Amino acid sequence: MFFLGDYLRESRIMLLHYFSGVGILVSGAIHLVLVFFVGSYEENLSFDGGIFSVIAVYRNFAFAFTLELLLIFVAFHAFNGLRVILIELYQGKKWEMSVNWVLTAIAAFLVIYGTRTVLLARLI
Amino acid sequence: MEISLSVSRSTPKRHFEEFTIPLQKGMTVLDALIYAKENLDHSIAMRYSCRMAVCGSCGMKVNGRPMLACYTQISELKSNRIKVEPLDNCAIIRDLVTDFAEFFSHHKSVHPYLIRNDVKEQDNPVKEFLQKPEEVEKYLQYSYCIKCGLCYSACPTxxxxxxxxxxxALAQAYRYIADSRDEGxxxxxxxxxxxxxxxxxxxxGTCSSVCPKGIDPAQGIQLLRRYTLSLKR
Structure with missing residues (x-):
């Protein structure tokens, strides 16, 4: 979102910010409910084979999809929040552009890395 | 009865100067400052004009809170020690006089006037721009703004x-956007x-709590937000 810079109005970004906040709440709740029903806490936490139990949970499409949504919502919400704080702290076109690009790059990296983890866990 | 008036001075460097002022019934902070300027120190710099909360010139911090000096009676401060300082968020020109250039440039930037698509008709109207009472009600309180800068000074953002x-500036933007005659x-x-x-x-919400005219700029900003989010047109 940040790389669109001047082309995307601030109100649109903030609307997405509010939407992602609600999204975190909803997808986070679904995630917790699915963890409770799909996997067993005892199995997941067990030292012996616990990791496979966690990975097995990722094979459930609904779980993986909700986790992916949660990842996108959290990444957008967190980095946009950080962007708002940083551009309020200092002003200037150069600073603003640097903040936008750096945070977009970090957020994109986190989403790609997280998506890769979700996909790999489904393939194992 | 006397009060101690502590005035922020800017020269040679920022410091406070104490003045003892004989208290009179109904005396305002501006009256006390004028007394100090006329009788104790002619060099005190302050800006004032109408003395009745209309011109918005005498905004300053009184005991740490942005207020109009002419609109604040000493009796309502419930203290014999009064501290007056220049407004925050504005550059100090001298003593209590602040530079409003930035404030007014923000005000001007929101086009604080009616904009009509038909400029010819606006310049030479052939009939009145009629409004219903409920249409006036939508923006009326914001048109009471006297541009004193207290809300600007109190705003943490x-x-x-x-x-x-x-x-x-944002409340004024709302004032004109909410005006049924406006097309800008x-x-x-x-x-x-x-x-x-x-x-x-x-x-x-500090803007609303310090406004001497009882306007609620914070509400105006929230209402304006609906327009920017395209929730209302």
Missing amino acids: VAADKEFPGPQ IQKRIDVIDTAHGIARCHFA
Whole structure:
């Protein structure tokens, strides 16, 4: 979102910010409910084979999809929040552009890395 | 009875000077300052004009709170020690006089006047722009703004972000956008819907609590937000 810079109005970004906040709440709740029903806490936490139990949970499409949504919502919400704080702290076109690009790059990296983890866990 | 008036002075460097003022019934902070200037120290610099909360010239911090000096009676401060300082978020010109250039440039940036698509008709109207009472009600309180800068001075976002237009300018943007005669909504939204615009208001509400005219700029900003989010047109 940040790389669109001047082309995307601030109100649109903030609307997405509010939407992602609600999204975190909803997808986070679904995630917790699915963890409770799909996997067993005892199995997941067990030292012996616990990791496979966690990975097995990722094979459930609904779980993986909700986790992916949660990842996108959290990444957008967190980095946009950080962007708002940083551009309020200092002003200037150069600073603003640097903040936008750096945070977009970090957020994109986190989403790609997280998506890769979700996909790999489904393939194992 | 006497009061101690502590006045912020800017020369040679910022410090406070104490003056003892004989208290009179109904005396305002501005009266006390005028007494000090006339009788104790002619060099005190302050800005004032109407003395009845209409011109908005005598805004200053009184005991730490932005107020109009002419509109604040000493008796209502419930203290014999009064401290007056220049407004925050504005550069100090001298003593209690602050530079309003930035404040007014934000005000001007939101096009604080009626904009009509038909300019010819606006310049030479053939009939009145009629409004229903409920249409006037939507923006009436915001048209009472006297541009005293108290809300601008109290705003924590302005303190951090100088590009933020401030509550006064945003409330004025709402005042004209909400006016049924106006057609300049897009022009104003282009100005306020930026990275340092309306979205940066954290709704601290200090603007509304210090307004001497009882206007609620924080409410205006929230109503304006509906327009920027396209929830209302």
